[in-house]
Amino acid sequence: MRDSRLQYGTIGRRAYELRKQGLTWPEIGRRIYRKKQRPGDRASMHGAKFFAKANDLPWPPELPDAVQEQIKQKADAARRRNSRRRAITQRKDRGDGTIGRRVYRLRRRGMKWVDIAFKVYECESIYDWPFESDPSNLVITQARHFAKRYKLTWPPRTTP
Numbered sequence: 001m002r003d004s005r006l007q008y009g010t011i012g013r014r015a016y017e018l019r020k021q022g023l024t025w026p027e028i029g030r031r032i033y034r035k036k037q038r039p040g041d042r043a044s045m046h047g048a049k050f051f052a053k054a055n056d057l058p059w060p061p062e063l064p065d066a067v068q069e070q071i072k073q074k075a076d077a078a079r080r081r082n083s084r085r086r087a088i089t090q091r092k093d094r095g096d097g098t099i100g101r102r103v104y105r106l107r108r109r110g111m112k113w114v115d116i117a118f119k120v121y122e123c124e125s126i127y128d129w130p131f132e133s134d135p136s137n138l139v140i141t142q143a144r145h146f147a148k149r150y151k152l153t154w155p156p157r158t159t160p
Contacts, residue, residue, distance in 0.1 A: 012051025015044040019060075022067035100146025103139045110158045113139055 011032055018028045028044045052059040063071070099120060106116045117123070117135035129135055147154045 011044065012047035012049075012054075015048035016051050016057065016061055019048055020062065020064075022064050098142075098146060100142040100149075103143040104146050104152065104156055107143060107156045108159055 014032060015028050018031060019025070023031070025042075025045050028048075029042075032044050048061070049059055051057070052061065102120055103116055106119065107113070111119070113136035117129075117139045118125075120139060121129070121135075123129050123135075126135070131138060143156065144154060146152070147156065
């Protein structure tokens, strides 16, 4: 059974107008459907599309230039973040062996685990870190596996 408001276009009209103002679909759903158990973003999108087609309006609605620029910036940032993650996970040898070997050697030279993580994965701060895990845990695990594989001492002893 359809909601009569959706059928007659009051929800659709309101959703269409809010989208033209630049709101996201979840925000529109929260404004139209105030109940928390029903978010309404899909229903409001459907209603707006129904309203636009019934009234010969362009679909999807034109967004303000500022909103389009903001969406483009978010998409570019997500694309960069994802390509960086792929590049790191698919990283090949850098000439001195595996990443674990590099981490193990840097730790033997006396560097801190976090500094090693940022150096190996080319990050300037924690905000550039491309993984969800803690930076030091990742490099510790890599160095431990390297040491176990080649029967080296663990933890690595620092050389003076």
